[in-house]
Amino acid sequence: MDKLTGLREVARDVFKEALRAADPVEAVLRHFRLKEGVLHVGGVDYFLNQFERIYVVGAGKASARMALALEQVLSERVTAGLVITKTGYGERLRRLEVREAGHPLPDEAGLRATDELIEIAKRAGEHDLVLCLISGGGSALLVSPAGNITLAELNRATQVLLASGLPIAEVNTVRKHLSRVKGGRLAEWVYPATLATLILSDVIGDRLDVVASGPTVPDPTSFDDALAVLTRHGLLGQMPASIQELLEKGVKGEWEDTPGPDSEIFQRVQNIVVGSNTMSLEAAEYTARKKGMNPLILSTTVAGEAREIAQFYLALAREVRRKGRPVAAPACLIAGGEPTVTLRGRGKGGRSQELALAVALGLEEIPGTVFLAAGTDGADGPTDAAGAIAATDTLARSRERGLDPCGHLLNNDAYPLFQALNDLIITGPTGTNVMDVHLLLVG
Amino acid sequence: MDKLTGLREVARDVFKEALRAADPVEAVLRHFRLKEGVLHVGGVDYFLNQFERIYVVGAGKASARMALALEQVLSERVTAGLVITKTGYGERLRRLEVREAGHPLPDEAGLRATDELIEIAKRAGEHDLVLCLISGGGSALLVSPAGNITLAELNRATQVLLASGLPIAEVNTVRKHLSRVKGGRLAEWVYPATLATLILSDVIGDRLDVVASGPTVPDPTSFDDALAVLTRHGLLGQMPASIQELLEKGVKGEWEDTPGPDSEIFQRVQNIVVGSNTMSLEAAEYTARKKGMNPLILSTTVAGEAREIAQFYLALAREVRRKGRPVAAPACLIAGGEPTVTLRGRGKGGRSQELALAVALGLEEIPGTVFLAAGTDGADGPTDAAGAIAATDTLARSRERGLDPCGHLLNNDAYPLFQALNDLIITGPTGTNVMDVHLLLVG
Numbered sequence: 001m002d003k004l005t006g007l008r009e010v011a012r013d014v015f016k017e018a019l020r021a022a023d024p025v026e027a028v029l030r031h032f033r034l035k036e037g038v039l040h041v042g043g044v045d046y047f048l049n050q051f052e053r054i055y056v057v058g059a060g061k062a063s064a065r066m067a068l069a070l071e072q073v074l075s076e077r078v079t080a081g082l083v084i085t086k087t088g089y090g091e092r093l094r095r096l097e098v099r100e101a102g103h104p105l106p107d108e109a110g111l112r113a114t115d116e117l118i119e120i121a122k123r124a125g126e127h128d129l130v131l132c133l134i135s136g137g138g139s140a141l142l143v144s145p146a147g148n149i150t151l152a153e154l155n156r157a158t159q160v161l162l163a164s165g166l167p168i169a170e171v172n173t174v175r176k177h178l179s180r181v182k183g184g185r186l187a188e189w190v191y192p193a194t195l196a197t198l199i200l201s202d203v204i205g206d207r208l209d210v211v212a213s214g215p216t217v218p219d220p221t222s223f224d225d226a227l228a229v230l231t232r233h234g235l236l237g238q239m240p241a242s243i244q245e246l247l248e249k250g251v252k253g254e255w256e257d258t259p260g261p262d263s264e265i266f267q268r269v270q271n272i273v274v275g276s277n278t279m280s281l282e283a284a285e286y287t288a289r290k291k292g293m294n295p296l297i298l299s300t301t302v303a304g305e306a307r308e309i310a311q312f313y314l315a316l317a318r319e320v321r322r323k324g325r326p327v328a329a330p331a332c333l334i335a336g337g338e339p340t341v342t343l344r345g346r347g348k349g350g351r352s353q354e355l356a357l358a359v360a361l362g363l364e365e366i367p368g369t370v371f372l373a374a375g376t377d378g379a380d381g382p383t384d385a386a387g388a389i390a391a392t393d394t395l396a397r398s399r400e401r402g403l404d405p406c407g408h409l410l411n412n413d414a415y416p417l418f419q420a421l422n423d424l425i426i427t428g429p430t431g432t433n434v435m436d437v438h439l440l441l442v443g
Numbered sequence: 444m445d446k447l448t449g450l451r452e453v454a455r456d457v458f459k460e461a462l463r464a465a466d467p468v469e470a471v472l473r474h475f476r477l478k479e480g481v482l483h484v485g486g487v488d489y490f491l492n493q494f495e496r497i498y499v500v501g502a503g504k505a506s507a508r509m510a511l512a513l514e515q516v517l518s519e520r521v522t523a524g525l526v527i528t529k530t531g532y533g534e535r536l537r538r539l540e541v542r543e544a545g546h547p548l549p550d551e552a553g554l555r556a557t558d559e560l561i562e563i564a565k566r567a568g569e570h571d572l573v574l575c576l577i578s579g580g581g582s583a584l585l586v587s588p589a590g591n592i593t594l595a596e597l598n599r600a601t602q603v604l605l606a607s608g609l610p611i612a613e614v615n616t617v618r619k620h621l622s623r624v625k626g627g628r629l630a631e632w633v634y635p636a637t638l639a640t641l642i643l644s645d646v647i648g649d650r651l652d653v654v655a656s657g658p659t660v661p662d663p664t665s666f667d668d669a670l671a672v673l674t675r676h677g678l679l680g681q682m683p684a685s686i687q688e689l690l691e692k693g694v695k696g697e698w699e700d701t702p703g704p705d706s707e708i709f710q711r712v713q714n715i716v717v718g719s720n721t722m723s724l725e726a727a728e729y730t731a732r733k734k735g736m737n738p739l740i741l742s743t744t745v746a747g748e749a750r751e752i753a754q755f756y757l758a759l760a761r762e763v764r765r766k767g768r769p770v771a772a773p774a775c776l777i778a779g780g781e782p783t784v785t786l787r788g789r790g791k792g793g794r795s796q797e798l799a800l801a802v803a804l805g806l807e808e809i810p811g812t813v814f815l816a817a818g819t820d821g822a823d824g825p826t827d828a829a830g831a832i833a834a835t836d837t838l839a840r841s842r843e844r845g846l847d848p849c850g851h852l853l854n855n856d857a858y859p860l861f862q863a864l865n866d867l868i869i870t871g872p873t874g875t876n877v878m879d880v881h882l883l884l885v886g
Binding site: 205278296297298299300301302303304305308309310311312314315316318319322323325326335337339 | 648721739740741742743744745746747748751752753754755757758759761762765766768769778780782
């Protein structure tokens with residue numbers, strides 16, 4: 001087996017472990033352990049005999065699979081519970097109810113399921129423990145408009161906000177104030193019960209108040225902020241009357257604001273990230289080290305046009321090869337995030353495959369180097385691949401097959417090229433999403 | 444003085460030291476020392492009493508200033524010599540001749556000066572030492588077409604090659620075979636004298652055979668390669684007849700090929716890099732450490748569209764800020780290279796100012812961070828600035844002055860914004876060029 005083949009295998013193995021750390025079942029099992037009546041959740045211990053009942057709530061594309069793991073640990077000790085997931089993402093659970101609902105656009109099923117979920121939260125009393133399972137997609141699945149706002153009005157407002165090009169943080173500032181569950185309000189329903197939320201984070205920087213709009217996380221923003229966002233961008237007039245009324249009430253203090261960091265309700269609340277891009281990269285780091293590589297995590301928030309970001313990875317590869325910097329070979333530089341692709345062609349691919357192909361174009365002059373880019377959800381763009389692997393020999397192997405790598409890149413058509421080379425990463429849908437993983441191996 | 448002001452000063456100081464390491468006089472003085480009759484050049488010692496005469500030759504935009512330093516060290520011991528530099532870049536020297544010639548397009552003055560230079564090289568005998576000073580621009584200044592090729596024909600061929608979009612390495616493969624001095628041929632003229640070449644490298648990756656087309660460096664390419672480049676890209680027919688003839692002769696073995704790595708003439712040749720992007724970054728690293736920062740050199744070969752590369756720097760800044768990776772704060776990440784800018788607007792700026800502005804757009808959410816980008820030649824694009832400094836407060840300070848940073852970036856108009864903020868880096872022409880320096884400080 002030649003060196004590049006070996007490096008490719010290491011890259012695939014390292015990615016596999018990164019993926020495993022983000023698997024909803026694995027992620028929960030790693031951070032949620034029951035031993036001699038004590039439930040260890042993250043760094044906190046819950047003595048189960050101090051609680052009368054245990055309720056479970058949750059929402060997100062991974063919530064059903066997270067619930068599966070939770071039941072595995074707690075088995076019969078759960079009193080009752082309900083999780084909401086995207087249609088088609090349900091699992092057969094033993095004690096917990098699963099509701100499927102619309103995503104990305106909230107629907108009536110989500111509305112009904114959220115009402116059920118709030119009822120459970122309200123039922124929990126001072127001597128009860130509520131476990132909450134949150135993952136990406138929860139914003140749409142956990143839907144309960146405040147005041148007189150209808151679902152149709154809420155959806156219209158959301159579409160206006162998303163189409164405006166506002167930063168997602170500002171969109172969420174508004175959304176949190178239109179909801180009965182977002183922005184920490186679910187924690188209010190749970191209060192005075194004890195609450196532990198397990199979060200599978202799909203957002204850049206793992207901002208807990210952003211994942212699923214932070215239903216159990218203190219909201220740093222206020223009605224004033226929400227109104228300011230709409231006013232500043234001239235969007236207030238485009239909001240339905242019911243929404244304008246609610247915001248006005250909120251600003252006047254006639255409608256209670258979302259609970260902030262100082263609110264007493266968070267004294268019994270713990271939010272624990274069980275899976276995230278950071279954790280997946282750390283799993284990659286651990287695995288790479290075990291395999292004899294010198295690992296270095298660069299960043300979990302890589303963004304930018306894929307083919308240009310490729311230039312930076314090439315610059316790093318050259319430096320490792322020639323100077324042993326920033327780490328000595330055999331090196332495994334690790335990064336994560338979500339680059340973008342500006343579509344120019346009509347080919348088949350995704351951002352990770354495009355990134356890998358753009359890196360491949362410069363790898364020929366850097367011996368013994370492999371680059372892997374893949375999404376943790378298993379679907380890179382509209383393809384059945386998670387990503388692809390590029391290597392020093394990708395160009396040569398393409399030429400042997402009569403393929404033109406540059407032409408494929410220009411046409412956003414990385415998939416057929418990597419398919420012909422057998423260098424696609426195929427995982428199938430993983431049921432999770434902690435963004436993308438990039439591995440640069442200089443052997 | 445607030446934290447950002449302090450960090451800005453550190454960044455400016457670190458850049459100043461990076462620049463100093465690339466200064467032609469400083470660079471030569473650091474690697475060229477005379478002590479008790481022994482000349483230390485890089486790692487090699489030359490016992491001057493073993494040599495009858497010392498000749499000096501050289502070419503490049505920095506060659507006159509390099510000669511200035513050389514004379515300072517050797518004073519009266521130089522027998523004779525001549526350096527060729529770009530018109531306007533001359534210096535008043537004591538013993539050495541300076542010729543000014545055309546750049547970037549070679550001219551008759553360069554032709555005559557190169558003839559004079561070859562005469563000096565030929566004059567050097569077995570017991571003589573030849574010191575050669577090479578820097579960027581030497582390719583155009585050191586001009587001596589082989590065979591019957593005229594200057595006009597050579598220039599026409601060069602223009603065809605450059606306009607074809609060929610990689611510079613392939614362009615040079617052809618150019619080296621059309622010359623009496625490039626591709627190691629100057630070393631042939633010097634042979635059997637001892638030769639030490641001091642190189643100020645302006646090329647990515649410090650490929651010595653690329654700087655000034657490597658007049659004293661073994662040429663890994665052959666006439667076969669040169670012909671293959673032209674044939675492969677369909678350019679052979681566009682070459683003047685004299686050039687086609689020479690290449691055919693070369694391929695048939697009727698014209699001697701450039702000397703390769705195995706040629707015996709290189710046994711008495713030493714090529715020493717005295718200044719380069721790498722050395723400037725290492726000076727930056729040293730200075731940053733002295734100032735209490737944790738430095739990390741990332742790469743010396745950064746390329747790609749400036750505003751996209753900015754995203755990678757932001758990803759790194761976020762990671763240092765939040766996780767202390769890849770180094771802990773106070774961190775100084777250091778990189779170099781030559782990003783590009785696709786002009787879309789009609790504003791005033793350069794690639795370094797554009798990069799700094801694109802970084803600024805994302806810095807507001809990353810506290811205590813400063814980013815400096817500047818060219819070592821002192822002229823970023825068609826401006827009198829070398830580059831600019833961005834910081835966490837750049838957006839806020841822009842808004843205070845009624846400036847729209849995003850609009851300035853879209854119009855490729857970074858200069859006026861940084862000028863208004865007093866955040867331009869102004870050095871004046873530095874007489875050197877080791878590409879750009881990027882400093883990311885997270886305090």
